[in-house]
Amino acid sequence: MNHVVDQLSALLDGALAPPARAAVEAHLAGCATCRAERDRLSGALSALARLPAAPEPSPYFSARLAARLAAEPPRGLLGRLAALRWRLALPAGVLAAAALAGLLVVRQQRGLELAAAAQLDLLAEYETVASVDDVETAEDAALIAALDTLDRGGTR
Amino acid sequence: MSQDDDAALLLAFQRGDEAAFRLLYERNARAMIAFCHRFVRDAARAEELAQDVFVKLYRVAGRYQPSARFKTFLYRVATNHCLNEVRRAEFTARAAGPVGEDQAPDLDALPSGAAGPHEQAVARSLEQAVVSLLGALPDKQRAAFVLCRFEGMSYEEIAETLETSVSAVKSLIHRATVSAASALAAFAPGGDEEVLS
Numbered sequence: 001m002n003h004v005v006d007q008l009s010a011l012l013d014g015a016l017a018p019p020a021r022a023a024v025e026a027h028l029a030g031c032a033t034c035r036a037e038r039d040r041l042s043g044a045l046s047a048l049a050r051l052p053a054a055p056e057p058s059p060y061f062s063a064r065l066a067a068r069l070a071a072e073p074p075r076g077l078l079g080r081l082a083a084l085r086w087r088l089a090l091p092a093g094v095l096a097a098a099a100l101a102g103l104l105v106v107r108q109q110r111g112l113e114l115a116a117a118a119q120l121d122l123l124a125e126y127e128t129v130a131s132v133d134d135v136e137t138a139e140d141a142a143l144i145a146a147l148d149t150l151d152r153g154g155t156r
Numbered sequence: 157m158s159q160d161d162d163a164a165l166l167l168a169f170q171r172g173d174e175a176a177f178r179l180l181y182e183r184n185a186r187a188m189i190a191f192c193h194r195f196v197r198d199a200a201r202a203e204e205l206a207q208d209v210f211v212k213l214y215r216v217a218g219r220y221q222p223s224a225r226f227k228t229f230l231y232r233v234a235t236n237h238c239l240n241e242v243r244r245a246e247f248t249a250r251a252a253g254p255v256g257e258d259q260a261p262d263l264d265a266l267p268s269g270a271a272g273p274h275e276q277a278v279a280r281s282l283e284q285a286v287v288s289l290l291g292a293l294p295d296k297q298r299a300a301f302v303l304c305r306f307e308g309m310s311y312e313e314i315a316e317t318l319e320t321s322v323s324a325v326k327s328l329i330h331r332a333t334v335s336a337a338s339a340l341a342a343f344a345p346g347g348d349e350e351v352l353s
Contacts, residue, residue: 006330009326009329010326010329012333040337041333043337044339047282047344048286048305050343051279052279053190054202055190057185061185061203069214072211
């Protein structure tokens with residue numbers, strides 16, 4: 001007679017298909033050795049059922065886990081890109097501000113230079129007018145008046 | 157909510173819903189701590205391990221396929237992590253060594269004050285016997301045994317979790333149960349547990 005000892009745990013766990021289960025139970029009915037082994041295994045399962053319950057989660061479990069997850073790098077490509085975006089946001093902002101400030105300085109400088117160039121043009125025309133020593137047109141008169149104004153502003 | 161709801165939460169998390177992951181671990185925290193407790197028998201360490209498991213789940217969530225059962229996916233991560241943990245010399249030594257102060261069963265997990273001194277003493281002895289049993293089992297047997305006896309998984313679910321065949325699971329569980337029958341004989345009905353009081 002072939003014993004069915006290696007089928008007994010599956011029998012106790014209800015993991016045997018109906019035909020196998022029927023065959024094992026038929027064997028047990030006529031085999032005291034296998035019945036004794038079944039009872040021995042069944043006793044172990046009964047003992048395990050008497051184990052104390054596992055501990056409850058501590059009140060801080062979720063908070064601690066949330067803190068650990070918050071420290072995790074973002075997930076996936078999109079997450080990494082999102083993180084990169086925020087990591088670059090500050091330096092990019094600083095760069096943009098610096099560029100804007102630079103642009104303003106350049107524009108202000110350029111404005112001063114243009115004003116200086118305009119004054120030089122006026123002076124050149126003034127010399128031309130003065131060399132002629134004769135103011136004939138209204139345009140020349142306006143030019144001289146502007147140069148006088150400029151001159152008063154520069155000597156103040 | 158069902159297991160399918162857990163899968164839906166994980167899929168929502170895959171789409172970027174962080175709140176779904178929080179709900180997922182809040183729903184499964186208690187079961188996961190209990191599972192880890194079966195491996196390390198220490199409440200504080202079990203919580204740390206359970207947190208490790210959820211952090212790992214967070215990292216590998218993108219690999220989850222809707223065709224897989226969430227439970228087996230989660231317990232695969234958890235089993236691998238717990239087995240790695242018990243392989244470490246510290247826990248192996250503690251599990252296999254003699255009973256000492258450090259190995260005392262977790263008092264928080266013992267029955268409440270409603271149990272009498274005899275019952276509490278028996279519970280402590282039983283707890284210790286299970287610690288020794290689990291510590292002595294080979295890794296795969298231990299994992300299959302815990303998943304079956306404490307998590308109530310079917311052989312098919314265990315096979316999926318451990319990525320092995322159902323017939324291999326059947327063999328693993330049977331050998332572990334035979335070991336348990338020897339280790340826990342005193343606690344079985346008709347055993348001589350009264351000598352432990």
